[in-house]
Amino acid sequence: MPVNDAIEAGADRPADAEDALPVNELFHSLQGEGKLAGVPTVFVRTSGCNLRCWFCDSYHTSWEPTHAWMGIDEIVDAVAERARTDHGRADHVVVTGGEPMIHDEVVALLDRLDAAGFHTTVETNGTVYRDAPIDLASVSPKLASSTPTADRDPKGDGEWADRHEDRRIDLEALAALVDAYETQLKFVVTGREDVDEIEALVERVREAATATVADSDVLLMPEGQTRERLDETREAVAELAAEYGYRYTPRLHVDLWNDAPGT
Numbered sequence: 722m723p724v725n726d727a728i729e730a731g732a733d734r735p736a737d738a739e740d741a742l743p744v745n746e747l748f749h750s751l752q753g754e755g756k757l758a759g760v761p762t763v764f765v766r767t768s769g770c771n772l773r774c775w776f777c778d779s780y781h782t783s784w785e786p787t788h789a790w791m792g793i794d795e796i797v798d799a800v801a802e803r804a805r806t807d808h809g810r811a812d813h814v815v816v817t818g819g820e821p822m823i824h825d826e827v828v829a830l831l832d833r834l835d836a837a838g839f840h841t842t843v844e845t846n847g848t849v850y851r852d853a854p855i856d857l858a859s860v861s862p863k864l865a866s867s868t869p870t871a872d873r874d875p876k877g878d879g880e881w882a883d884r885h886e887d888r889r890i891d892l893e894a895l896a897a898l899v900d901a902y903e904t905q906l907k908f909v910v911t912g913r914e915d916v917d918e919i920e921a922l923v924e925r926v927r928e929a930a931t932a933t934v935a936d937s938d939v940l941l942m943p944e945g946q947t948r949e950r951l952d953e954t955r956e957a958v959a960e961l962a963a964e965y966g967y968r969y970t971p972r973l974h975v976d977l978w979n980d981a982p983g984t
C-alpha cells in the first residue's frame with residue numbers, strides 16, 4: 722500500500738497512539754483565505770489526503786506526507802499555548818491538511834477545541850462529511866483543472882489522475898456540509914475556463930441541499946503558491962469574481978510571507 726493510503730488507513734500509527742492524529746505543522750498566523758481573512762488564528766495541519774491536486778501547496782501532506790503523531794490532548798495543549806503566548810493571541814483555530822476529514826479522530830479534536838471556547842474552521846475538499854462542532858466549513862471542491870494529468874504531475878506520470886478524478890466531487894457530502902454548517906465554497910481558479918464548471922457545480926449543490934448558498938458564499942481564489950505566480954493570476958480571478966457576482970478571496974499569507982512554512 723502506498724504511504725499516503727497507509728495514513729488514510731492509519732497503518733503507520735504507533736501502537737500507543739490511540740487518540741492521535743498525524744500532524745504536519747501547528748502554528749500561529751493570520752487566516753489568509755476566505756471570509757475570515759486577516760483574523761489571528763492557530764493552524765493545525767494534519768497529514769494525508771485522498772486527492773492529489775497537481776498544484777497542492779501542502780505537498781508534504783499529500784504527495785509526500787510527513788508528520789509526527791500527536792495525541793489529541795497534546796494538540797489541544799499546543800494550540801492553547803500558541804493562542805496565548807507564542808507570537809500573539811487568537812481565539813480562532815483552523816484545522817486543515819492534507820485532508821483533515823479523512824481522519825476519524827478529527828471529530829474528537831474539534832469537540833475539545835470547541836469545549837475550550839475556540840471558533841473552529843475546517844478547511845476541506847468536501848469529499849467527506851462528519852458531524853462535529855464546526856463553526857465554518859471552508860469547503861474547496863476540486864475542479865477538473867486540479868487533476869494531476871501526466872503533463873502536470875509533480876511527482877510521477879499521472880498515476881493519480883483517475884483516482885483523483887473519481888473522488889474529487891461527492892455531491893452528497895457537499896450537500897450535507899452545506900446543510901449542517903455555515904459554509905463557504907472556495908474555488909481555486911486557474912483561468913476563465915474554470916467558471917462554467919463552478920457555476921454548474923454551485924447549481925447542483927443548491928439543488929441537492931436544503932440550506933441556501935448565496936453568491937457571496939462562493940469565493941474565487943487565485944491559484945498560486947508564490948507571490949510571482951499570484952502576480953500572474955490574481956487580477957484575472959478578481960475580475961471574474963466581479964463579472965459573475967461571486968466573492969474574491971486573496972491569499973494573504975502568500976502576499977505577506979510567500980507561503981513560508983509556519984505562515
Ligand SMILES: C[S@@+](CC[C@H](N)C(=O)[O-])C[C@H]1O[C@@H](n2cnc3c(N)ncnc32)[C@H](O)[C@@H]1O
Binds near residue numbers: 777821860
Ligand atoms: C492544502 S488545502 C487543505 C484542505 C483541503 N485538502 C482542501 O483542499 O480544501 C488548503 C487550501 O489551499 C488551497 N490550495 C491548495 N493549493 C493551492 C494553490 N496552489 N493555489 C491556491 N490555493 C491552493 C485549497 O484549495 C484549500 O482551500
Ligand SMILES: Nc1nc2[nH]cc(C(=O)O)c2c(=O)[nH]1
Binds near residue numbers: 818
Ligand atoms: N495563513 C494561512 N491561512 C490559511 N488558510 C487556509 C490555509 C490552509 O492551508 O488550509 C492557510 C495557511 O496555510 N496559512
Ligand code: SF4
Binds near residue numbers: 770773774779863
Ligand atoms: S485536496 Fe487539498 S491537501 Fe489534498 S491535494 Fe488537493 S489541495 Fe492538497
Ligand SMILES: [Mg+2]
Binds near residue numbers: 778779
Ligand atoms: Mg495553505
